[in-house]
Amino acid sequence: MDSKTNKIPRFAFRKEYFGGLLLDFQNTIYELLTSQEFRFLEKLIAGNKFFLQDLKDSKLKEFIEKLRQKNIIKVDPRGELLIDDIRKIPPPEEIPNEYLSAPLKAYDTYTRKCNLACRHCYASANPNLIEKRRTISQTKTIMKKFYEVGVLEWNFTGGEPTIITDLLKAIKIAVSFGMKVSLNTNGCWNSKISNIILESGVKEFIISLDGREKTHDNKRDSGTFKRVIKTLDQIYKYNQNNFNNKLKVILNMTAGKDNIRDIEYVTYLGVKYGYDVKFVPLKPAGRAFKNFILSTRDYKEFAKKVQQLRENPKIKDSGINIFLNHKDLFNSQYPDRSNLPYPFNYSQCTALTTAMDILPDGRVVACSFLMDKPEFIGPNILDVSLYDAWRHPKMERFRRAQRQGCINCKFYMKRCRGVCRATVLLSGGKIQGKKLTGNDPYCFKDLLS
DSSP states (O other): OOOTTTTOOEEEEEEEEEEEEEEEEETTTTEOOOOOHHHHHHHTTTTTTOBBBGGGOOHHHHHHHHHHHSSSSSEEETBEEEEEEEOOOOOSSSSSSSSSSEEEEEEOOSBBBBOOOOOOOOOOTTTTTOOOOOOHHHHHHHHHHHTTTTEEEEEEESOOHHHHHHHHHHHHHHHHTTTTEEEEESSSSOHHHHHHGGGGEEEEEOOOSSSHHHHHHHHOTTTHHHHHHHEEEEEHHHHOOOGOOOOOOEEEEOOTTTTGGGHHHHHHHHHHHHHEEEEEEOOSSTTOOOOOOOOOOHHHHHHHHHHHHHHHHHHHHHTOOOOOSSOTTTTTOOOTTTTOTTTTTTTTOOOOTEEEEEEEEEEEOOOGGTTTGGGGEEEEEETSSSHHHHHHHHHHHHHHHHEOTTTTTBBBBTTTTSOOHHHHHHTEEEEEEEEEEEEOOOOOGGOOO
């Protein structure tokens, strides 16, 4: 941020073990840089003079042309390369040689309080929960630390963030740092928040919907389905009136034995509104009933059904996306990322690879699903640098736990990011030395011939 104008540069670049990253805060995207490309940007922003006509390296000239098209680099009449609206992110003292120097996204469990008490809540949220929360001033301090290392996106989750009175102020702060703001919500908004949340700066809403009205109300509370539909209608109407500034919506369904039959209904609801759909298997965390967890065979049939829905002509023609980030083994449409450096090669989930999770008081946690496991909770980000939190021994223990049985699997890094560490640990697994032992009940590769 420019200290004189308070302007957030659109672009930033930071050093990584493979070269670096070019971050575009306007479009919330990033581009991988080779070591040569990173060094060139570093020299250019430091004031070194380069003239287009003097450059001989064809790859470097292609890179410069790409940056010219993005309006990052300009060429004056003499051919001199000029660059502005970009900042170099100060690197840590030591660049990790196997993973990113810092996250690109923050998952902020803004509160564990909620206006509901859903029986499958992994955070065990409820209206009467007593918790220690940071102040809005402390939230700003935390966000600034994340901005300074190049975090592009801030996701508010919970609990139910919309019941916290200073949420709108927090959203405004995240937006002021140039971050894309997304919000996980149950969609049961009070009238006061519903009238202003759409104009708050949130760009993406991830709204929980667990099936048909009876199914959804059984899992959450009587009348909640109608409240969610009201919210979906409200956003739809807003988008109709703001065609050039539409809000993205993802219908988020947590799939268990009690609602697995409703995945087609939720998908077609997405088609009706033009909203994307995301399916997440129920994890054995918080209040989740163990007998509602899908069996391995259940999950196989579930994943097959999700792929069949993707291939349905009517659904395909609607243009919506259907996400299944966990063991999407029937989906052959993943692009080949095997030539990309870790973690962009589809070898891991986002936990401690591209994202970092924060608890309501500011402590970091290896994965939100492990928020009740002290051995995976690190320091408060208010007390340490983000780099120190990112590489804290508790985070390293989780990050470096080697999963068994994935490396030689024909689906790994093609249609699967490997077993979920959190699911294994929540299912009785352990980290012993540097090995993750135990089973992921959703891994169904052995059921496929």
